[in-house]
Amino acid sequence: MRDVAALAKVSIKTVSRVVNGEPGVSPALARRVLAASERLDYRHNMTASSLRRSDGRSATIGVVLEDVANPFASALHRSIEDVAVKRGVLVLAGSSDEDGERERRLVSAFASRRVDGLIIQPSSHDHSYLLTERRAGTAMVFVDRPPAFLDADTVLTDNTAGVKRGVRHLVEHGHRRIGYLGDMRTIATAADRHQGYVEELAEHEIKLDERLVRLDLRGIEKAEAATTELLTGPEPPTALFTGQNLITIGAFRALRRLGLHRKVALIGFDDILLADLLEPGITVIAQDPAAIGRTAADVLFRRLDGDRSASEQHIVLTRMITRGSGEIRP
Amino acid sequence: MRDVAALAKVSIKTVSRVVNGEPGVSPALARRVLAASERLDYRHNMTASSLRRSDGRSATIGVVLEDVANPFASALHRSIEDVAVKRGVLVLAGSSDEDGERERRLVSAFASRRVDGLIIQPSSHDHSYLLTERRAGTAMVFVDRPPAFLDADTVLTDNTAGVKRGVRHLVEHGHRRIGYLGDMRTIATAADRHQGYVEELAEHEIKLDERLVRLDLRGIEKAEAATTELLTGPEPPTALFTGQNLITIGAFRALRRLGLHRKVALIGFDDILLADLLEPGITVIAQDPAAIGRTAADVLFRRLDGDRSASEQHIVLTRMITRGSGEIRP
DNA sequence: TTGTCTTTTGACAACGTTGTCACTTTGGTC
DNA sequence: GACCAAAGTGACAACGTTGTCAAAAGACAA
Numbered sequence: 083m084r085d086v087a088a089l090a091k092v093s094i095k096t097v098s099r100v101v102n103g104e105p106g107v108s109p110a111l112a113r114r115v116l117a118a119s120e121r122l123d124y125r126h127n128m129t130a131s132s133l134r135r136s137d138g139r140s141a142t143i144g145v146v147l148e149d150v151a152n153p154f155a156s157a158l159h160r161s162i163e164d165v166a167v168k169r170g171v172l173v174l175a176g177s178s179d180e181d182g183e184r185e186r187r188l189v190s191a192f193a194s195r196r197v198d199g200l201i202i203q204p205s206s207h208d209h210s211y212l213l214t215e216r217r218a219g220t221a222m223v224f225v226d227r228p229p230a231f232l233d234a235d236t237v238l239t240d241n242t243a244g245v246k247r248g249v250r251h252l253v254e255h256g257h258r259r260i261g262y263l264g265d266m267r268t269i270a271t272a273a274d275r276h277q278g279y280v281e282e283l284a285e286h287e288i289k290l291d292e293r294l295v296r297l298d299l300r301g302i303e304k305a306e307a308a309t310t311e312l313l314t315g316p317e318p319p320t321a322l323f324t325g326q327n328l329i330t331i332g333a334f335r336a337l338r339r340l341g342l343h344r345k346v347a348l349i350g351f352d353d354i355l356l357a358d359l360l361e362p363g364i365t366v367i368a369q370d371p372a373a374i375g376r377t378a379a380d381v382l383f384r385r386l387d388g389d390r391s392a393s394e395q396h397i398v399l400t401r402m403i404t405r406g407s408g409e410i411r412p
Numbered sequence: 413m414r415d416v417a418a419l420a421k422v423s424i425k426t427v428s429r430v431v432n433g434e435p436g437v438s439p440a441l442a443r444r445v446l447a448a449s450e451r452l453d454y455r456h457n458m459t460a461s462s463l464r465r466s467d468g469r470s471a472t473i474g475v476v477l478e479d480v481a482n483p484f485a486s487a488l489h490r491s492i493e494d495v496a497v498k499r500g501v502l503v504l505a506g507s508s509d510e511d512g513e514r515e516r517r518l519v520s521a522f523a524s525r526r527v528d529g530l531i532i533q534p535s536s537h538d539h540s541y542l543l544t545e546r547r548a549g550t551a552m553v554f555v556d557r558p559p560a561f562l563d564a565d566t567v568l569t570d571n572t573a574g575v576k577r578g579v580r581h582l583v584e585h586g587h588r589r590i591g592y593l594g595d596m597r598t599i600a601t602a603a604d605r606h607q608g609y610v611e612e613l614a615e616h617e618i619k620l621d622e623r624l625v626r627l628d629l630r631g632i633e634k635a636e637a638a639t640t641e642l643l644t645g646p647e648p649p650t651a652l653f654t655g656q657n658l659i660t661i662g663a664f665r666a667l668r669r670l671g672l673h674r675k676v677a678l679i680g681f682d683d684i685l686l687a688d689l690l691e692p693g694i695t696v697i698a699q700d701p702a703a704i705g706r707t708a709a710d711v712l713f714r715r716l717d718g719d720r721s722a723s724e725q726h727i728v729l730t731r732m733i734t735r736g737s738g739e740i741r742p
Numbered sequence: 743t744t745g746t747c748t749t750t751t752g753a754c755a756a757c758g759t760t761g762t763c764a765c766t767t768t769g770g771t772c
Numbered sequence: 773g774a775c776c777a778a779a780g781t782g783a784c785a786a787c788g789t790t791g792t793c794a795a796a797a798g799a800c801a802a
Binding site: 125127128142149150151172174193214218331335338354359361 | 453455456457458459460462463470472479480481482483486487489490493497500502503504505506507520521522523524525526544547548661664665668684685686687689690691
């Protein structure tokens with residue numbers, strides 16, 4: 083900037099004004115400054131700028147996801163980015179791998195870089211550590227799962243209602259013995275989904291049979307094994323509800339291997355790419371990650387714009403997509 | 413930092429030393445400083461630090477992807493992140509959407525934040541604009557597609573060889589009329605893949621029939637329509653090679669709708685989640701995005717560590733995964 | 743011409759850190 | 773007890789910007 087000022091024969095403050103589009107610079111001078119910065123390949127240094135600025139904004143937000151390569155998480159990421167670019171804000175993204183310690187380290191690294199806001203898909207089970215960041219003025223929004231020990235803006239899927247809808251669909255197709263395969267109970271969404279299963283059965287006065295329930299399944303293989311066990315045991319279920327996309331895939335694999343994919347009904351939580359091309363197509367309760375991400379980013383930027391009202395809890399609805407596997411009758 | 417220094421009754425330089433783990437601070441003082449920074453919730457400000465530091469490093473890199481939500485791109489992103497976290501480096505990610513102008517804007521935004529390095533999956537067809545950044549000392553590596561008008565480190569898939577392998581597989585299964593469905597020819601990888609098809613046919617002395625070739629297909633729907641047209645026309649192909657994952661999905665949809673999925677062979681470029689559960693399973697030429705990302709990040713960090721040797725071109729091999737669709741005989 | 747008001751411009755300090763270098767203390771040797 | 777080297781510590785400037793405020797220049801009326 084000093085070099086540009088020297089070449090344009092003005093003070094560096096004038097260059098600063100031109101670069102920031104501040105008013106009160108005569109057109110002639112502005113042109114001279116622009117020409118000089120062009121000639122010297124001048125690049126505005128946002129880090130120095132945000133250091134000096136009164137608001138201290140870095141025009142950067144941090145996003146903590148379970149895994150940036152996970153389809154659900156990357157869809158969130160993309161819709162957050164879309165809102166951010168419109169405001170000239172960049173996105174730092176990181177994967178916590180369902181590990182509270184990694185989540186904290188990421189947040190800490192983001193905080194060191196003075197991000198303006200955070201969007202967190204939580205892995206940790208205690209977010210009181212974020213009080214410090216909040217006090218420092220960092221905006222934050224939680225997505226997909228609620229924060230623990232912290233009152234903050236949250237955008238969630240209506241997990242319980244979604245599962246209930248799916249289980250009701252199975253009941254309406256004549257099923258009474260409905261198996262449930264779920265993810266780690268430590269994950270709030272997984273607990274909510276399991277809860278939906280339990281509630282919906284009760285509403286139809288179907289007695290909960292714990293032998294038809296398998297929880298704490300992580301990954302395709304575990305789900306496949308559990309499904310096989312469930313279906314080859316005594317009194318197997320006539321329908322399955324799977325609480326997460328990898329579990330759905332594992333269950334479908336097992337059904338296929340056992341030749342039961344046209345006999346046992348299956349509804350899964352989360353949509354799966356290609357689910358329509360399988361035989362039968364897989365009926366799912368689809369989340370809307372794009373809507374979740376967009377909402378979260380909107381709330382975050384409203385906070386950054388000064389909205390100090392009480393924290394908001396947004397619920398994004400699910401949608402049932404029927405494709406065949408959920409319509410098999412016992 | 414000033415407050416911490418005051419509370420610990422030391423100079424701020426001593427606090428700086430403790431925070432950066434520099435030697436030459438007595439254990440007693442270090443403890444006092446640590447206690448004080450704990451008590452005041454002190455957060456090291458990396459932006460100020462990198463401004464002042466002699467190397468000017470921000471411990472941040474920028475990654476430009478076609479779309480952070482695309483499975484191939486997000487796999488790249490994740491493997492880059494894995495290398496970066498080990499060095500305490502954070503990743504800024506952005507989507508260029510196959511638009512050269514967006515790519516430039518992202519790079520410019522990254523440059524303003526003084527990233528140490530860039531990993532770019534290019535959309536633009538002229539990268540001479542990056543000369544300025546390079547001169548400013550920014551390291552850069554290109555992934556998936558080569559840079560244009562710029563000599564730089566590059567990590568590519570062996571597209572031509574991969575396609576040739578797949579086409580040979582079809583020929584070996586008795587096919588002579590092999591259709592080809594490809595992406596935009598402006599994308600370097602798409603051009604290379606088409607080239608592989610042409611070459612392999614020539615090696616088997618099969619005359620290229622342009623009526624069996626459809627290029628510039630973008631997205632599932634276009635691919636589905638083109639496939640339908642190809643198969644319902646006169647003298648339809650007995651096998652198809654699809655040059656990209658969305659095209660493979662579109663082609664498979666068309667085959668299914670026409671009831672030809674067990675009659676016409678299909679091999680696709682890029683692996684697809686669930687491809688093994690379809691009927692028939694889809695034979696693919698799989699890329700290794702994790703290896704590409706890891707290699708790119710390794711090269712980038714070697715450059716940041718001072719490696720000034722000539723630019724490197726890495727080729728990551730593909731792998732054929734046979735699942736049934738590619739083994740159908742005419 | 744002078745006085746007043748408005749617009750344009752620039753000098754300087756400050757943002758939160760680290761590099762440089764000089765000073766003080768400590769422990770050991772003669 | 774004097775001297776020295778090594779270790780520990782701090783004062784100050786500087787990184788590239790922007791906020792503040794004052795000075796200069798221009799516009800206009802009397």
